[in-house]
Amino acid sequence: MAGRIETRLKELEITLPEPRGAAGNYVPYVVTGSLVFIAGQVPAGPAGLEFQGKLGAELSVEQGQQAARLCALNILAQLRLACEGDFERVQRCVKLNGFVNATPDFEQHPAVINGASDLIVSVLGDTGKHARLAVGAPSLPFNVAVEVDAVFEIA
Numbered sequence: 001m002a003g004r005i006e007t008r009l010k011e012l013e014i015t016l017p018e019p020r021g022a023a024g025n026y027v028p029y030v031v032t033g034s035l036v037f038i039a040g041q042v043p044a045g046p047a048g049l050e051f052q053g054k055l056g057a058e059l060s061v062e063q064g065q066q067a068a069r070l071c072a073l074n075i076l077a078q079l080r081l082a083c084e085g086d087f088e089r090v091q092r093c094v095k096l097n098g099f100v101n102a103t104p105d106f107e108q109h110p111a112v113i114n115g116a117s118d119l120i121v122s123v124l125g126d127t128g129k130h131a132r133l134a135v136g137a138p139s140l141p142f143n144v145a146v147e148v149d150a151v152f153e154i155a
Contacts, residue, residue: 005087008123016077020044023141029082031154035094036082040149041074042142043067051145055136056106059145064108068098068115071148075116076123079152093120093130094151101145102136109134116148 009016022028022039029038043051043066051067053059059067075096083089098113100106113134121128130150140147 003086003088005090005123008125012122014073014123016073016080017045019077019081020074029078031082034091034153034155036079036152036154038075038078038082038150038152040097040099040147041071041078042140042144042147043070044074045070049142049144052143053145054101054103054106055108055112055145056103061108061111064100064112064145065115067145068113068148069119071098071146072096072116072119075120075148075150079150082152083154089154090124090127091153091155093124093128094153095131095133096120097133097149099135099137099140099147101138101140101143104138106136109136112146113148116146120150 026039029036051063055064080087096116098116100109100112117132
């Protein structure tokens with residue numbers, strides 16, 4: 001029988017992507033004690049990287065939110081792997097850190113990262129409510145619009 005998180009994913013018609021490997025000399029996640037630290041996830045979909053460019057120039061806030069949502073889907077894919085396939089171990093989303101590739105005059109970083117926060121809360125409910133950081137960056141790897149990392153508590 002599917003657990004509540006798997007059931008919620010089906011209700012939302014969400015299929016998580018395959019977890020991606022690291023792009024350098026690091027691991028996609030670390031489990032230490034009851035915490036899972038998930039490395040920064042970029043907006044990678046089935047066809048590769050999506051949403052490349054800067055907010056405030058090539059990309060709109062709405063596109064940034066879609067990019068952040070895709071980052072959150074990749075976070076959940078890594079989380080499932082860290083929990084050995086058992087989402088029922090998830091106790092809480094502790095924190096998200098969101099980085100927005102933006103022009104110097106762009107000021108809507110929190111609105112962009114809402115794309116990730118909204119997805120996490122939609123899937124996890126109250127367990128998904130988290131502390132958060134949303135900041136601008138002059139550039140991000142591969143010119144992606146957004147990168148998000150996360151910390152979760154698990155049983």
